[in-house]
Amino acid sequence: MSLGSDILRGDRRALARALTIVENQLPEAEEIVREIAGHTGRAIVVGITGAPGVGKSTLVDRLAGHFLALGRQVGILAVDPSSPFSGGALLGDRVRMEGRGSGVFMRSLAARGHLGGLARATPRAIQLLEAAGKDLILLETVGAGQSEVDVMGYADTTLVVVVPGLGDDVQAFKAGILEIGDVFVVNKADRPGADQTARELRQMLSLGPHKPWQPPVLSAQAQSGAGIAEIGQAILDHKASSERDPEVGTRHVREAERFLRQALADRLVEAAVRRAKAAGRWLPLVEDVARRRKDPVWAAKELAGGEER
């Protein structure tokens, strides 16, 4: 039996193995992706993003329980940062998860130097979970600030989680993540200032362009479970609304183009670096740039040479 067909049968170990294969970009990945083609694109993908410590993991856990109780097949992808020095990562999102046994399949992904708040393997990991029968996927980003907005490209619905006391409303204006939210959650709503935070958010959102879907601002206490059912409903409402909204299609095309560009850039850069290394040009150039003898843009131009014409 091939790994792909084992996944389609719902074999959890096969799914786990395949996730490792796509994460490591091993050659077998292409075969698996081919085998499961036609069984993907069926899940609602919910992105959950927000600053570190706002309660993303706890919220993900409670939402998993909520959708599980509704009869959904739930998958979780949780991304944590890798150390830029050692390449290692401490993947701690399971600490917040209540034991749900094999009912929920959760995988922790290290970002491995990929910027944007997600791991490079994210789109393929989503496809694998879908092939394994998951119809609701919760995608938790690294603790994100103002520009980790990749999640909206993968998610059907993006939840932006905030807490009271993270700065005034100008901070929120700057933050790119406020533009990507389909549903806003003011978590830890028992804390002082929660009402004001929600009010400011609503005000800001009302200044934006009028769209068919007006992102709701919901209060929650993920720890106790308060507000979870409302968030779950908002996710389903947004899904229903976006099926009627032509703008959503446009957004997905725009994001697809961005991802394709990124994937292409990754490949071209890798190939160029490999060539330069093979020709013995890489290290001397790095050295020149490090010693300020050469400007990195000029050095890159030297290496790109062929492709630029």
Add this chain to the structure above:
Amino acid sequence: MTGSSEEKATRPIRVLVGKPGLDGHDRGAKVVARALRDAGMEVIYTGLHQTPEEIVEAALQEDVDVVGLSILSGAHNTLVPRVIELLRTQGMDDVQVMVGGIIPEEDAQALRQLGVVAVFGPGTETEEIVRFTRSCARGA
């Protein structure tokens, strides 16, 4: 390791660090988790009060090479055999199990006979744990 070409060449070792049972002392587990991370590994930390079932399910889903169990409660003779048994039931015989904590030597020997690859007591240098983890993950 941030360069994408290196990413391809080496597959990071994945380790689950878990605390089965009821003791609430997780400093040792955190020190080890941190040391393994700083050595370039991807460490899935499960936190306190895990059942053997939860640990094995997490190890399965995360596709780890090594499971490290930290036990200070004295319940190692119950918890560790159960984890190993569950790993076998799942066909995960290739996952290496290490144990850390307060384990009397005669118990440690029994655990090794069950298939535990290493038992680390108090005062073990983190370098030794890193070295050992690397060798048993790569040898698997």
